[in-house]
Amino acid sequence: MNDASSEDVFQNLISSNDTFLFDCDGVLWKGAKAVPGAAAVVNFLENLGKQVIFVTNNSTKSRDKYVDKLSSLGYPSDKEKIFGTAYTSALYLKHIAKIDGKVYLIGNESMGEELDNVGIKHFGIGPDNVATSLDYDDIKRCKLDEDVNAVLVGFDGHISFSKLVRAGSYLRNPNCLFLATNSDARLPLGDCKHVVPGTGVMVASVCTVAAREPDVWCGKPGKFMFECIQKTIDINPDRAIMIGDNTKTDIVFGKQNSLKTLLVFSGVSSRDSVNSILESSDPALKEQVPDYVLPSLGDWAEFCS
Ligand SMILES: O=C(O)COP(=O)(O)O
Ligand SMILES: [Mg+2]
Structure with missing residues (x-):
C-alpha cells in the first residue's frame, strides 16, 4: 500500500x-x-x-439527476460517463432479466424514473403503512399483485413493515427475481452527528424476511x-x-x-x-x-x- x-x-x-x-x-x-x-x-x-x-x-438519483448534481458542484457531467445503481438496475431488468411482468420496488422516485425510461412496469414508491398491527386481518390488507415477477431493493426512506410483508411474500416464489442495488451500511454525510442508514440496511431487512440473498447486485x-x-x-x-x-x-x-x-x-x-x-x-x-x-x-x- x-x-x-x-x-x-x-x-x-x-x-x-x-x-x-x-x-x-x-x-x-x-x-x-x-x-x-x-x-x-x-x-x-x-x-x-x-x-x-x-x-x-447511490440509487437516489437517475442519470439525469447526476448530471445536474455533478455540474452544480463544478464537476464534468457527461451523462454517458455516469453509472449509478438506479440506472444499472433498470438496465438489468430490461436487457438481462427481460422482465415482462411488474417490479415491486422498495426504492425511490429516481429508480422509478429509470425503470420508466426503459418501459418496465413498477409500483411501491412512497409510504406504505397498510398493516399497523400483527392482526392477520390487517396484514391481509397488503394486497399482493399476481403480476409481480421481480423485487428490486434500493434506497427507500419509507421502508416499513408493510413493505417487508409485500417483499417477503413475493419472494416466497423462487421464480421471483430478487435484485438489490448495494449493501452500503451507512452514508457519509460529513460533519453530521447522526448515523445515516444506507441501502444495506434496507436490503438486509428484505433478506431476513425473505430468507434469501439477492440474485443480483446492481452496484459495486x-x-x-x-x-x-x-x-x-x-x-x-x-x-x-x-x-x-x-x-x-x-x-x-x-x-x-x-x-x-x-x-x-x-x-x-x-x-x-x-x-x-x-x-x-x-x-x-x-x-x-x-x-x-x-x-x-x-x-x-x-x-x-
Ligand atoms: O449510496 C451509497 O451508499 C454509496 O454511494 P457511493 O458508491 O457513491 O459511495
Ligand atoms: Mg463512496
Missing part, C-alpha cells in the same frame, strides 16, 4: 493511467457539499484528456456494474484506476476488475479500518487492501494549477 500524497506519485498515476473511475459519496461530495478541491482535480484530469467515469452505488462490487460500463466505454484495466472511500465496495470492485485502486479517507473507511484489515489473518480481507491511500482527493488540487 502506497501513500499517494506526493506530487511524484500523482504524476506517476497520471502517466500510468488513461481512465479514472470515481466513486461519488465520500470522494466527490458528502451530502450536498463538494469535497474541497476535488472538482479542481477531476477537471484537471479531464482537461489532460483522461477518461473520467463516475461509478456510484457486483460484476454487472463493470459490465454496464464496458458495454459503452472502452477501458484498458492495465491503465485504469478506481478511486473510492469504501474498502468493501470500491476497492473490492477495483480489484475484481483488475483496476488499480486508491482509497481516500474522506468518507466511509478510515486509516484505522485499513490497518485492521492489514493486521488481520483473514485472507478474504486482502481484496479490500487498496494499492494507494490519500487523505482526500482535494489534496492533489495543489498539483493541478
Whole structure:
C-alpha cells in the first residue's frame, strides 16, 4: 500500500493511467457539499484528456439527476460517463432479466424514473403503512399483485413493515427475481452527528424476511456494474484506476476488475479500518487492501494549477 500524497506519485498515476473511475459519496461530495478541491482535480484530469467515469452505488438519483448534481458542484457531467445503481438496475431488468411482468420496488422516485425510461412496469414508491398491527386481518390488507415477477431493493426512506410483508411474500416464489442495488451500511454525510442508514440496511431487512440473498447486485462490487460500463466505454484495466472511500465496495470492485485502486479517507473507511484489515489473518480481507491511500482527493488540487 502506497501513500499517494506526493506530487511524484500523482504524476506517476497520471502517466500510468488513461481512465479514472470515481466513486461519488465520500470522494466527490458528502451530502450536498463538494469535497474541497476535488472538482479542481477531476477537471484537471479531464482537461489532460483522461477518461473520467463516475461509478456510484447511490440509487437516489437517475442519470439525469447526476448530471445536474455533478455540474452544480463544478464537476464534468457527461451523462454517458455516469453509472449509478438506479440506472444499472433498470438496465438489468430490461436487457438481462427481460422482465415482462411488474417490479415491486422498495426504492425511490429516481429508480422509478429509470425503470420508466426503459418501459418496465413498477409500483411501491412512497409510504406504505397498510398493516399497523400483527392482526392477520390487517396484514391481509397488503394486497399482493399476481403480476409481480421481480423485487428490486434500493434506497427507500419509507421502508416499513408493510413493505417487508409485500417483499417477503413475493419472494416466497423462487421464480421471483430478487435484485438489490448495494449493501452500503451507512452514508457519509460529513460533519453530521447522526448515523445515516444506507441501502444495506434496507436490503438486509428484505433478506431476513425473505430468507434469501439477492440474485443480483446492481452496484459495486457486483460484476454487472463493470459490465454496464464496458458495454459503452472502452477501458484498458492495465491503465485504469478506481478511486473510492469504501474498502468493501470500491476497492473490492477495483480489484475484481483488475483496476488499480486508491482509497481516500474522506468518507466511509478510515486509516484505522485499513490497518485492521492489514493486521488481520483473514485472507478474504486482502481484496479490500487498496494499492494507494490519500487523505482526500482535494489534496492533489495543489498539483493541478
Ligand atoms: O449510496 C451509497 O451508499 C454509496 O454511494 P457511493 O458508491 O457513491 O459511495
Ligand atoms: Mg463512496
